[in-house]
Amino acid sequence: MTTTIHAIDHAVDNGVNVAALLGAREALAQAPEAARFTWQARCDWVNGTHSRSTIDTFHGLGDTQCHRQRTTFDTDHPEVFASEDHGPTPVEYVLVGLAGCLTAGIAAVAQHRGIQLRSVKACVEGSMDIQGILGMDSEVRNGFDAVRVSYEIDADASREEIAALVAQSQKRSAVFDLLTNPTDVAVTLA
Numbered sequence: 001m002t003t004t005i006h007a008i009d010h011a012v013d014n015g016v017n018v019a020a021l022l023g024a025r026e027a028l029a030q031a032p033e034a035a036r037f038t039w040q041a042r043c044d045w046v047n048g049t050h051s052r053s054t055i056d057t058f059h060g061l062g063d064t065q066c067h068r069q070r071t072t073f074d075t076d077h078p079e080v081f082a083s084e085d086h087g088p089t090p091v092e093y094v095l096v097g098l099a100g101c102l103t104a105g106i107a108a109v110a111q112h113r114g115i116q117l118r119s120v121k122a123c124v125e126g127s128m129d130i131q132g133i134l135g136m137d138s139e140v141r142n143g144f145d146a147v148r149v150s151y152e153i154d155a156d157a158s159r160e161e162i163a164a165l166v167a168q169s170q171k172r173s174a175v176f177d178l179l180t181n182p183t184d185v186a187v188t189l190a
Contacts, residue, residue, distance in 0.1 A: 012110075012111060012114050012115065012116045013111075013116070014107045014108075014110050014111040014115075014116065014117050015107065015111075016107050016108045016110075016111040016112075018108065018111045018112045021108065033062070034060075034061045034062050036060070037058060037059065037060035038058060038059040038060070039058045040055070040057065040058060040059075041053045041054065041055050041073075042054050042055075046074075046086070047084075048076075048083060048084055049076050049077045049081070049083045049084075050074065050075070050076040050083070050084060050086045050087070051074070051075050051076075052072055052073070052074050052075075053072065053073045053074075053075065054070060054071070054072050054073075055067065055070070055071045055072075055073070056069075056070040056071070073087070073093065074086050074087030074088075075087050075088060075089065075090050075093065076088075076089070077089055091126060091128070091143070091144070094126070094144075094175075094179070095124045095125070095126050095147070096124075097175045098124055098147065098149065098173075098175045098176065098179060099122045099124045099149070100175075101173045101174060101175035101176065102122065102149060102166075102169050102170060102173050102175070102176065103120055103122055103169075104169075105168070105169030105170075105172055105173050106120055106151075106153070106165050106166060106169045107120070108169075109165050109168045109169055109172075110155065110157075110165050113161070113165070115155050115156060115157045115161060115162075115165065116155060116156040117153070117154070117155045118154040118155060118156075119152070119153070119154045120151065120152075120153050120154075121151065121152040121153075122149060122150070122151050123148075123149070123150045124147070124148070124149050124150075125147070125148045126144040126146070126147045126148075127144065127145055127146050127147075128141075128142075128143060128144050128145055129141075129145065144179075147179060151166055153165070153166075
């Protein structure tokens with residue numbers, strides 16, 4: 001972490017509308033059923049290990065919601081796996097999700113606490129033994145055996161205040177929770 005302390009002579013602006021977030025929290029306290037969200041991704045196989053996923057709608061606030069734009073994600077495996085490498089692997093997208101969720105949380109918490117950010121850089125690594133997914137050793141798990149997140153943050157705050165931003169972001173991160181707690185997952189055939 002990089003810590004730089006400067007006198008703040010202007011309003012903090014990390015691009016997060018904390019007033020709106022706090023207002024939403026208050027409104028949802030009055031109607032907790034509206035806080036139930038369902039996120040979705042649709043996936044179409046392209047060829048080989050290449051697939052394309054699309055995200056455009058989700059359900060929340062009691063109704064179907066639309067993102068401002070449809071987003072597509074290609075997944076594949078690298079050539080070293082005898083694949084065509086048309087995109088990141090699915091597990092790399094998990095790392096992207098963790099980095100994005102934690103970083104968004106840092107920005108939101110910093111805004112709420114009046115801390116001006118100048119830069120936030122994350123390095124997220126996940127290690128795994130691929131003998132599990134290749135079916136070589138049934139004792140080796142298929143997923144990550146460790147995930148490491150390292151931040152470099154330049155902000156108008158002490159090292160302790162920056163560490164507290166990271167800790168609060170981790171505490172509220174949905175993706176961190178997904179990776180560190182069991183989640184019921186059902187796979188069905190239509």
